[in-house]
Amino acid sequence: MSLHTLPLAAIGVEKQEFRNAMSRLGAAVNIITTDGPGGRAGFTASAVCSVTDSPPTLLVCLNRSASVHPVFSENQTLCVNTLAAGHESLSRLFGGKTPMAERFIAAEWTTLVTGSPILAGAVASFDCKVTQVVSVGTHDILFCEAQALVCNDDTHGLIYFDRGYHHLMRQEAS
Numbered sequence: 001m002s003l004h005t006l007p008l009a010a011i012g013v014e015k016q017e018f019r020n021a022m023s024r025l026g027a028a029v030n031i032i033t034t035d036g037p038g039g040r041a042g043f044t045a046s047a048v049c050s051v052t053d054s055p056p057t058l059l060v061c062l063n064r065s066a067s068v069h070p071v072f073s074e075n076q077t078l079c080v081n082t083l084a085a086g087h088e089s090l091s092r093l094f095g096g097k098t099p100m101a102e103r104f105i106a107a108e109w110t111t112l113v114t115g116s117p118i119l120a121g122a123v124a125s126f127d128c129k130v131t132q133v134v135s136v137g138t139h140d141i142l143f144c145e146a147q148a149l150v151c152n153d154d155t156h157g158l159i160y161f162d163r164g165y166h167h168l169m170r171q172e173a174s
């Protein structure tokens with residue numbers, strides 16, 4: 001087996017080095033919404049993935065210092081709205097610092113089972129109850145069991161990669 005010199009190798013990992021490396025992992029962009037006794041809130045998240053299909057469960061990582069954190073903690077329900085091509089400005093709007101009412105005015109919303117806002121035109125929406133929360137470092141990992149789904153076959157996908165947005169074209173139906 002031959003040994004190669006690793007490009008840009010780092011032993012011991014600083015926060016910024018970690019972020020730089022993580023920026024190379026392309027990910028879907030989602031707007032996570034909630035509505036309930038704690039109020040209505042939403043934020044942009046790329047730290048979202050499938051956990052198990054039985055019961056149908058996703059996870060969402062939420063920074064405990066985010067302004068929306070107390071609202072999600074109280075409501076215990078949320079919707080994962082996976083963004084479509086063209087939703088870049090909506091992603092930026094829900095990405096921090098904008099007052100909550102201004103975020104929601106920019107799009108059309110419905111509700112399904114939990115009452116969490118469902119984004120019209122999302123690639124997919126997972127209406128969920130939060131079943132478990134695990135804290136790791138700065139974030140809470142929210143385990144979310146889907147109660148209802150919406151899928152949209154008419155839109156192309158959106159990926160966040162290298163700190164920028166990229167469209168993913170759906171294959172033509174054969």
Ligand SMILES: NC(=O)c1ccc[n+]([C@@H]2O[C@H](COP(=O)([O-])OP(=O)(O)OC[C@H]3O[C@@H](n4cnc5c(N)ncnc54)[C@H](O)[C@@H]3O)[C@@H](O)[C@H]2O)c1
Pocket residue numbers: 018019020022023046047061063095138163
């Ligand atoms: N998981 C997250 O909390 C997360 C993910 C993406 C972006 N963001 C936030 O969005 C803003 C813009 O991000 P960017 O991607 O353009 O540049 P960036 O350099 O802040 O982040 C690069 C990558 O590092 C990871 N990351 C960033 N902040 C993190 C955190 N606090 N905890 C865990 N992972 C994190 C993400 O994968 C991100 O795509 C920043 O404020 C960032 O903190 C947060």
Ligand SMILES: Cc1cc2c(cc1C)N(C[C@H](O)[C@H](O)[C@H](O)COP(=O)(O)O)c1[nH]c(=O)[nH]c(=O)c1N2
Pocket residue numbers: 029042043044045046047048061062063065066067068091092094095096097098160
């Ligand atoms: C593309 C992209 C992806 C993410 C984010 C931002 C952007 C632009 N943010 C940050 C998050 O959206 C932001 O902190 C929230 O809106 C909370 O901000 P306020 O505290 O309400 O200003 C974010 N935050 C988080 O807790 N988990 C995540 O997975 C992500 N992912």
